[in-house]
Amino acid sequence: MRFDAIIIGAGAAGLFCARQAGRRGRKVLILEHNAQPGRKILISGGGRCNFTNLQTGPENFVSKNPHFCKSALSRFTPADFLELVRSHRIEYYEKKLGQLFCRESARQILEMLLTECARAKAELRTGCTVKNVSRRELFEVETNEGVFFAEKLVIATGGLSFPKIGATDFGYRIARQFGLKIVAPRPSLVPLVFSVEDFGRLAGIAVEALVSAGKHSFRENILFTHRGLSGPAILQISNYWQKDEEISIRLLPDRDLAALLEANRDSKQKLDNFLGRLLPQRLAETLTAKMFSNKPLNRMNSREIGETAERLRDWRVRFRETEGYHKAEVTLGGVDTDELSSRTMESKKVPGLYFIGEAVDVTGWLGGYNFQWAWSSAFAAGEAI
Template identity: 55%
Template sequence: MSDDYDAIVLGAGAAGLMCAARAGQRGLRVLVLEKADKPGRKILISGGGRCNFTNIGAGPANYLSANPHFAKSALARYTPRDFLALVESYGIAWHEKTLGQLFCDGSAQHIVDLLLAECAKGDVTIRCAQEVDQVTRTDGFCVATRIGRYTAPRLVIATGGPSIPKMGATGFAYDLARQFGLKVVEPRPALVPLTLGGEDVLFRELSGVAAPVEAHAGKTSFAEAALFTHRGLSGPAILQVSSYWKHGEPVAIDFLPQHSQDWLLEAKRGNPRSSLRGLLRDQLPQRLADTLADRIGLNGDLGNASDKALRAAQDRLRRWLFHPNGSEGFAKAEVTAGGISTAELSSQTMEAKKVPGLYAIGEAVDVTGWLGGYNFQWAWASGVACAEALDRVP
């Protein structure tokens, strides 16, 4: 089987389908090749099956990249409200959760169906169960799979990163990029639970306990929930800082971010017969409160404690240091940080500067969003930016 197309998109995920749909609707003959047996598999499991399809406040500051300016152009040209308008045009009911996160009221299947309908409008050909064996370039690009050979003057890498390998994710995008001489920023798991060892292993006994905290890694902090697990730390606040955490560095947690700096001293003066354990139980789950109180070791009434001891307790609760010994890896990572270097690509078109006709979009690129719909918005925006450039002659 051999066919000629104007553009071949490798990967039928969020970015690939969006790019293909828009390119097809611009008059190009587009082929999408997908390794899995059906398109949009990662979309279907996202957001607990309801797909957190964008974040209404998404902007360049919500992304991690070696070049923090790279995402600006695409994000400005295709905004969260643009995708929301598309969602509403299909009558898909949605709701906003915390921090601007938009979800389907029903199933994530609605978003996959939307993308497939958009592809159908552009007469896009989608072929699944097509594992790529080889990609070569002469006048254009030739993609050989175990089923056929396909050629086109334009090739789009939209195969994502290696996060969630049980869904078939691999580092194929990086191998292909390197084949064509493009640099790759070392990939690492992002939005991933962190594991604890050493003295911190005692906190594993709190598995299942969650609390609102402010988590810090380096100069970055997020105020959301943290969850203790049988392996370490998880929950939205931890997943967020995991993208910024570097091995060997601590993660600091403020267990009472809403409290004033001298809240214990104020409590001592207002109610000297109160105790640290009791105050913590009023604010945190009992098991967590008791563990923190035991570790601090400040027993008895506050009125009997020195101001110095209370300040030390305040400081520790404000910046409780955990020392992760690693993460749960790509198996549990929601996305991949790193990827095809943005220095190799045009921020306007997503085209490789040194390889005319070759493009990279979505998670395959070194642009990683926060938890909460930001990575989907990058998929939509980068896909559209690429699609609008594909009808130009390479």
């Protein structure tokens, strides 16, 4: 059967691209190997889908080429997606920092996309496995349901995160098959595992901190897990963390600890109890036991006070690895942006072949940016095919 365009992957980007191309009168087929489309949308944002971020800008993305995302983001903005959400009467709210969530359920976003695809007369085949892709005059996509032909082929199969709901390396394999470069993929927006520290007894404790790697800092909660750290500040910094690099954690980011300790120089209180007034007691005790000598404050000299304050202001932590793709919200890396047109997402080497969404080397921060990239890149391709 012949189509104008075949889109492989019925996730956020694939469905939105099909809608956009279908509205322009293109005959579109979407192929999805799962029995249901959009499974990641359903589990996103804790079931409420953080579908965009009002403050989206290129600085919220990580890519080998930080300029690549600009064109697509400027031509389909958070306001554009919000207009669509409103037109489907989906109630939403701003959680914080421009993050928009469905009030009821992520299912509403998926239903909206499916309704839009149906209106645009895009054909969706689920449970469809792609066996082979080749290109002669047209692209030929061989599947368990037969061979489909099209002038344009859009790869929207996402990254490697959450393999249990259908993530595959299909996009990277197709890119390699057609001679396109890949930026090595790795898990991101993911908890980190300590190299040596053992803070298992702190699992479950959350505190606000300023977390930094290189020039990037995020101030939000960190959460101790059985093996390492999680929480929004850690997930955010995982986008920038390089293996074997230390991360700096500033505990008590609003306090001048040196001044507080100085002001309590006469106190007979021991350091762990004093810190326990500022931090959860279990954390204060564990940090003191591991990092300091637990003296009464009136027995600490100025050097010890300075060192204690400095170590909590710039707690240097080494991590061995991430918790991996099973716990990562996204995949860093992907199809090298050098290979693609930033206006259309079309391959420069292989005319008619497009890559959109998470399969491309553009990864957003936590907070709705990854879906906005899916919508914007899908729009760019959907307008071009």
